[in-house]
Amino acid sequence: MSESNTTSQQAIDEQRRLLEKRLPVDFKEVRCLGDMELLSVAPREIRLRTHIADDALNPRGFAHGGWLFTLCDASSGALVFSHGLDCVTQNASINYLHGGWPGDTVDIDVRALHWGRTTIVNEVTLTNQDGRPLAVATMTMYVMR
Numbered sequence: 001m002s003e004s005n006t007t008s009q010q011a012i013d014e015q016r017r018l019l020e021k022r023l024p025v026d027f028k029e030v031r032c033l034g035d036m037e038l039l040s041v042a043p044r045e046i047r048l049r050t051h052i053a054d055d056a057l058n059p060r061g062f063a064h065g066g067w068l069f070t071l072c073d074a075s076s077g078a079l080v081f082s083h084g085l086d087c088v089t090q091n092a093s094i095n096y097l098h099g100g101w102p103g104d105t106v107d108i109d110v111r112a113l114h115w116g117r118t119t120i121v122n123e124v125t126l127t128n129q130d131g132r133p134l135a136v137a138t139m140t141m142y143v144m145r
Contacts (some may be wrong), residue, residue: 030067036075036108044112046079063100068135071108072124078137079110080120089120091141097133105129118143 043123050071058064073089080087100106107127114121120141126134 011114012019023120039107040041041082044079044115046075046082046109046110048075048078048108048110049130050106052102052106054064054099054102057102061102062067063104063106063134065094065096068100068126069094069137071106072135073127075108076122076124076137076141079122080143081089086144087120087141089139091140092137094135094137098128100126100128100134104129106134113138116143120145 008029014130033052035050036050039049041047052063056063069092072094077087077089105128107129109125109127110122111122112120120143121138121145124137124139125133126136128134
């Protein structure tokens with residue numbers, strides 16, 4: 001093996017070592033929707049609640065961004081489904097504002113910004129038990145006929 005190949009292989013080995021150190025060795029199942037509670041329903045709004053469990057955490061010990069995004073996505077769809085419509089997510093954007101910690105309560109407020117025939121645009125806000133916003137998302141739902 002030439003010197004440049006050895007150097008390249010050493011760099012790859014170091015990259016692998018660093019990555020394996022950062023990745024959780026045992027990928028645990030991340031659950032999201034099992035304990036959601038419906039708090040209120042209005043014509044174009046719903047409010048749900050859940051809690052941050054240990055299996056919703058990232059390797060650093062706070063709520064995983066993918067878990068928070070899934071809360072927004074599923075809750076946005078739930079508002080559309082509550083009107084007897086079927087939908088899929090067409091577009092989504094999320095801003096993460098604050099970390100959520102194990103045991104925190106998360107309130108999920110979904111309100112329609114636009115209610116069209118083929119698209120519905122919802123704003124989803126996640127807040128903790130202190131009213132501190134964790135994330136705000138805009139979800140465009142495509143209504144399937």
